[in-house]
Amino acid sequence: MSSKITCYLDCVSPYSYFALLYLERNRGVLESNHVDIDIVPVFLGGINVGSGNKPPWTLPAKSHYSKYDSARAKRYFGVPGIQTPSFFPILSLLPQRALCYVKEAHPQQFIAIFLDIFRAMWGNGEDVSKPEILIEVLQQRLKKDAVQEVMEKANSAPHKQQLNDNTKEALDRGAFGCPWFFVRNSKGEEEPFFGSDRYVPSPLSPPSFYHTIQSCHFSCIPFSAAAGGWFERVDPRSVRHPARNGGCRLRMRCEL
Numbered sequence: 001m002s003s004k005i006t007c008y009l010d011c012v013s014p015y016s017y018f019a020l021l022y023l024e025r026n027r028g029v030l031e032s033n034h035v036d037i038d039i040v041p042v043f044l045g046g047i048n049v050g051s052g053n054k055p056p057w058t059l060p061a062k063s064h065y066s067k068y069d070s071a072r073a074k075r076y077f078g079v080p081g082i083q084t085p086s087f088f089p090i091l092s093l094l095p096q097r098a099l100c101y102v103k104e105a106h107p108q109q110f111i112a113i114f115l116d117i118f119r120a121m122w123g124n125g126e127d128v129s130k131p132e133i134l135i136e137v138l139q140q141r142l143k144k145d146a147v148q149e150v151m152e153k154a155n156s157a158p159h160k161q162q163l164n165d166n167t168k169e170a171l172d173r174g175a176f177g178c179p180w181f182f183v184r185n186s187k188g189e190e191e192p193f194f195g196s197d198r199y200v201p202s203p204l205s206p207p208s209f210y211h212t213i214q215s216c217h218f219s220c221i222p223f224s225a226a227a228g229g230w231f232e233r234v235d236p237r238s239v240r241h242p243a244r245n246g247g248c249r250l251r252m253r254c255e256l
Contacts, residue, residue, distance in 0.1 A: 001188050003035040008170040008180040009114070010044035011099075011128060012092040014070065014084070015195060017118040018077045019179035024111060034186070039111065041099040043092065044178045046167040051176035055089070082122040090121075090129040093163070098134060098154035100162040105149070109141045116140055 007023060009016035023030075023037055030037060048055060056062035074080050095117055103110045120126040120137045128134050131151065138147040153159050173182050174192050181193040 006182045013178040050171045053176040085125040101153040
């Protein structure tokens with residue numbers, strides 16, 4: 001069985017942006033180790049309601065902490081210029097529904113368009129929930145007729161339902177925020193992970209699981225879990241990295 005990382009994202013979440021950036025930077029490493037990646041658009045507002053969670057900015061303590069956490073995250077992920085737009089938060093239903101259709105009809109451009117939407121909102125301060133803004137973003141990758149089709153499909157019943165189904169799937173898998181990862185290793189064992197903080201080396205690993213990183217920024221618990229597995233000793237030489245990563249080596253040790 002191949003390993004798989006399913007990642008549930010919403011463009012309204014800057015940490016979802018960090019997650020997608022990191023996944024794409026390490027796609028070659030993951031695929032060379034037989035790890036499939038599936039990016040799933042969801043509605044974070046629905047996840048918050050369904051799980052009973054509250055956005056950080058609605059709680060004073062979380063809001064105070066987030067300015068430190070976001071600054072560290074922006075440095076770590078190499079996007080120091082992103083800023084919270086003045087119109088934040090947005091109702092992200094339209095762009096997320098559009099992404100559901102883009103994934104179906106234009107799979108080769110899906111990731112690039114998702115990143116374009118993130119950049120428009122978090123880099124350029126553009127309200128992608130407005131149809132005219134979303135159209136401009138889509139036109140960077142798609143022809144006029146294709147953009148019109150995306151906008152029509154985004155407002156159609158099937159793709160409204162698709163976003164609902166994606167969100168329910170994430171909730172059924174325990175999601176209470178974004179990014180939400182559901183990771184399956186080659187033995188078929190599965191575990192959830194929450195948040196882009198899972199990328200940073202931390203002592204808070206799954207039970208009896210830890211890993212060390214040498215010579216590269218492959219410091220992600222979900223990635224390590226997918227590549228190696230939780231309940232077996234892993235020979236570090238068995239985890240392959242493309243030459244373009246400078247021959248860096250991921251070392252993992254998993255004990256009962």
